[in-house]
Amino acid sequence: MQDTNTYKAPFIVLTLVLILCFFANISLGSVSIPFKTIFESLIGTTDNYIIQNYRLPKAFTAILVGSGLGISGLLMQTLFRNPLAGPFVLGISSGASLGVALVILGSGIFGGVFSTLLISKWSIVIAASLGSFLVLLAVLIVSSRVRDTMAILIIGLMFGSITAAIVSVLSYFSSAEQLQQYIFWGFGSLGNLSWSELGIFFIIYSLGILMSIVSIKGLNTLLLGENYAKSLGLNIKQSRLIIIIATSLLAGTITAFAGPIAFIGLAIPHITRQVINTSNHKILLPAVFLIGAIVMLICDSIAQLPTSDYTLPINAITSLIGAPIVIWLLVRKRKMIF
Amino acid sequence: MENNIEHTILETKSLSIGYTSKKAETIIASNINLELKEGQLIGLVGANGIGKSTLLRTVTQVQPKLAGSLYLNNKPLEQYDNLELAQAMSLVLTEQIASKNLSVFELVALGRQPYTNWVGSLSETDISIINKAITQTNIEDLKHKRCFELSDGQLQKVMIARALAQDTDLIILDEPTSHLDMYHKAYILKLLQKLAKETGKTILFSSHEIDLAIQLCDTMIVMTKTEVVSNSPANLIKQGAFNNLFPSDLIVFDEVSGSFRVKK
Numbered sequence: 217m218q219d220t221n222t223y224k225a226p227f228i229v230l231t232l233v234l235i236l237c238f239f240a241n242i243s244l245g246s247v248s249i250p251f252k253t254i255f256e257s258l259i260g261t262t263d264n265y266i267i268q269n270y271r272l273p274k275a276f277t278a279i280l281v282g283s284g285l286g287i288s289g290l291l292m293q294t295l296f297r298n299p300l301a302g303p304f305v306l307g308i309s310s311g312a313s314l315g316v317a318l319v320i321l322g323s324g325i326f327g328g329v330f331s332t333l334l335i336s337k338w339s340i341v342i343a344a345s346l347g348s349f350l351v352l353l354a355v356l357i358v359s360s361r362v363r364d365t366m367a368i369l370i371i372g373l374m375f376g377s378i379t380a381a382i383v384s385v386l387s388y389f390s391s392a393e394q395l396q397q398y399i400f401w402g403f404g405s406l407g408n409l410s411w412s413e414l415g416i417f418f419i420i421y422s423l424g425i426l427m428s429i430v431s432i433k434g435l436n437t438l439l440l441g442e443n444y445a446k447s448l449g450l451n452i453k454q455s456r457l458i459i460i461i462a463t464s465l466l467a468g469t470i471t472a473f474a475g476p477i478a479f480i481g482l483a484i485p486h487i488t489r490q491v492i493n494t495s496n497h498k499i500l501l502p503a504v505f506l507i508g509a510i511v512m513l514i515c516d517s518i519a520q521l522p523t524s525d526y527t528l529p530i531n532a533i534t535s536l537i538g539a540p541i542v543i544w545l546l547v548r549k550r551k552m553i554f
Numbered sequence: 555m556e557n558n559i560e561h562t563i564l565e566t567k568s569l570s571i572g573y574t575s576k577k578a579e580t581i582i583a584s585n586i587n588l589e590l591k592e593g594q595l596i597g598l599v600g601a602n603g604i605g606k607s608t609l610l611r612t613v614t615q616v617q618p619k620l621a622g623s624l625y626l627n628n629k630p631l632e633q634y635d636n637l638e639l640a641q642a643m644s645l646v647l648t649e650q651i652a653s654k655n656l657s658v659f660e661l662v663a664l665g666r667q668p669y670t671n672w673v674g675s676l677s678e679t680d681i682s683i684i685n686k687a688i689t690q691t692n693i694e695d696l697k698h699k700r701c702f703e704l705s706d707g708q709l710q711k712v713m714i715a716r717a718l719a720q721d722t723d724l725i726i727l728d729e730p731t732s733h734l735d736m737y738h739k740a741y742i743l744k745l746l747q748k749l750a751k752e753t754g755k756t757i758l759f760s761s762h763e764i765d766l767a768i769q770l771c772d773t774m775i776v777m778t779k780t781e782v783v784s785n786s787p788a789n790l791i792k793q794g795a796f797n798n799l800f801p802s803d804l805i806v807f808d809e810v811s812g813s814f815r816v817k818k
Contacts, residue, residue, distance in 0.1 A: 280673040297652040433674040437667050439653040447614070447647075448720070449640030495655045498673065 230506040242271040275407040280421050281474050282512025283505040288466040289499040290504050291459050294435045302482035303467035307375035308348040312471035314379040315347025320398045321386035344472030349464040391491040403529035404475035415423030417473045424465035431459050435497040478531050483538040484508040492543045560578035563723050563756040564590040569622035571612045582608045586782045595750040597767035598760040600777030606760040640668035641678040644714045644720035646727040665719030687718035688745040727759035743770050
């Protein structure tokens with residue numbers, strides 16, 4: 217496709233901004249840490265407990281969450297040929313929520329020794345991944361029967377409603393403690409991961425990213441629509457499956473480890489297209505990665521309410537910050553690029 | 555007898571087309587025998603609902619044939635895999651492309667997908683083929699525009715350039731002139747005629763522009779309820795093939811001018 221060198225400058229700028237945001241994110245919080253200390257801690261000359269065990273894993277989590285959700289949103293928008301698509305809109309997050317609800321709230325119903333086995337972090341991760349995968353698969357099966365993309369979005373919303381209904385039934389039978397645990401999971405959190413958890417997160421995330429990279433050519437072909445893509449020799453079924461598995465791996469694990477983070481998956485691809493005007497996924501994918509990571513780091517820094525002892529739910533911040541940005545970009549440019 | 559020397563690109567033998575459902579087969583047309591030669595412009599005409607699209611969908615393997623055989627370059631069509639078929643046959647469809655934010659160059663470049671590596675990088679050869687396709691379709695000045703900025707006529711030229719870049723022996727276009735004005739209808743068909751001559755590719759298109767097709771095509775395929783005939787336009791007029799194309803209560807074919815007239 218078009219000369220890759222044209223996009224060198226924005227990529228350099230974005231990378232620098234990402235590094236800056238990364239350091240700012242580590243620096244800001246209830247206790248401010250000067251950049252110098254962060255740098256020394258990173259190269260290992262000083263030990264800083266807060267940086268090494270709290271701020272650093274949190275910053276890495278923010279990068280993985282922002283880039284992963286952005287990329288899964290991009291995959292969905294191209295696959296469904298719909299600028300409104302995203303993991304959240306299509307019910308993937310709802311699926312993950314249902315999985316987690318079944319584990320946290322359902323454990324009370326299944327009861328006994330079984331419940332303590334179920335409620336480990338890993339079972340939550342597995343339940344969320346499985347839930348998101350099943351919902352996405354269901355959406356895909358339905359979408360192969362109805363050709364109308366709007367119908368698919370409504371079906372995604374319906375899955376969301378079903379999830380909410382099941383969750384309220386489960387809540388009715390659950391203890392206050394379990395409810396609280398589920399609600400806190402729903403707020404989203406970037407700061408609860410240990411290094412070993414982050415390791416597992418990173419492995420699954422990398423797998424999702426790898427599959428997204430493999431799909432780049434197919435995604436570009438899909439920009440013409442499925443019939444043209446087929447006439448260009450693309451194996452539609454196979455590409456679709458890879459794209460869906462990549463999305464469910466990314467959206468599923470992110471929701472599992474960090475909770476259902478709203479809005480990022482939908483907004484980041486649009487913000488990216490406004491910053492770098494292209495539809496070429498070879499350019500878009502890395503750009504979405506950088507911008508997703510940057511936005512998430514900024515959102516997290518704000519959520520920490522620097523110098524105060526309070527932390528806001530990250531889920532609220534992503535929408536509060538993200539929605540006005542998208543509105544502003546669209547009003548300013550007066551057109552939706554897709 | 556010159557025709558016999560020319561290479562046959564697409565051949566159908568006793569082909570039946572239509573739809574199969576759980577209960578029954580709906581045959582739309584049967585006993586279709588066609589031979590499309592190298593370097594020819596072939597127009598497929600017929601009334602609405604007669605089965606032009608079904609024929610094109612069958613030839614392009616979007617839907618299965620009911621009976622008979624289909625050969626592309628003397629090889630049975632069903633023996634082609636996706637990628638081989640993409641290197642032998644390119645399409646221009648009536649449907650809109652999903653993303654109109656692609657630049658013209660990017661869109662034409664997508665025609666090289668069957669030849670590029672796993673990430674779709676363009677080689678020097680790819681780029682020169684793309685540029686050639688852009689030159690042949692006279693869209694150099696649009697090269698850096700985005701597709702949403704183009705008129706219907708311009709977009710159609712770009713889609714033809716994309717099919718050219720795919721570098722296949724056969725190009726099939728489904729109603730390439732629909733919703734274009736009279737000038738651009740003639741322009742597009744004239745362009746196709748030029749391309750068939752220059753590149754030696756076989757170009758098959760379906761159209762309702764019977765008058766224009768008669769003037770420009772080397773061969774025409776006329777579909778009626780009873781039969782599918784193909785010949786040169788002059789011979790088809792002699793055979794009276796166009797007379798039965800439509801119900802005769804409103805329009806009649808005038809053999810002298812080669813066009814349809816409204817009954818007074």
